[in-house]
Amino acid sequence: MLSIDKMIDRIEELPSPDFVVQKIISVASDPHASAQELADAIMMDASLSSKVLKLANSAYYGIPRRISVLSEAIMILGFKTVRNLAMSVFTYSSLFSSNGTEAINRKSLWRHFVYVAVGSETLGEILGYPVKEELFINGLLHDIGKVALDVISPRMMRAISSITSAKNRTFLEAEKLLEIPPHTSIGAKLVERWGLPDVIVQTVEGHHSPEMFLDSINAEVVAIVHVADVVANMMFPGDSLSYGKPNLSHDALNLLVLRPKTLIRFMDRFKVKVKKADEFLEM
Ligand SMILES: [Fe+2]
């Protein structure tokens, strides 16, 4: 069995955000940057620009007229949303370009990433979370450790997959049964190496155990992504190679003051939103 440290070393083999993506992330987080600067950063990569524009025009954002230039997309949708679109294009390409086993159905894993991103943003809206765009990127990346695990050890991935699907178990239960280092820790190390902000590192680490970060300034984000992930796993079992009944954290529900009535309202709105996210599924 590989130790977690040895596994983490092999993460280097995964594609990491290139210069263009890193530049986009840094410009988008700079409060003094202009829309043109962000547009210029994205335009360094022609294929990325056209994909970002395609997503900006998707049904998910429901902009009534066609956006044809990036700076306009940034003005209408905001810096953080456009950064999320660029990050989506990068995550999609790293998922589909990395080696791994057929145990993972990459299309369904990608659907899970998108649905948890959409779900987190939707739940944030309902709860009145101030920066809902931050939730999208956290939701999108929460299970990135599964991609890493698949690249590091396709054999382990196949073992997990046979347990979860045949025995109706969650991914987490299979990891514990097989004593495999959790995808949460592997993923957290990965996004840390990518230089992504703490909030993303904590969400990736704590999305199955939000109680880990109750004292953190990021507690709400971790809890929201946790709830969105549980709901996505219940509504679309198997997408992330997880079956069975996921554990919903009471600490997360208490922290968010999320009552059953609100949870039901969330699920209804989530169903509507995922139908509009089709363009994210095929890039
Ligand atoms: Fe997970």
Ligand SMILES: [Fe+2]
């Ligand atoms: Fe997940």
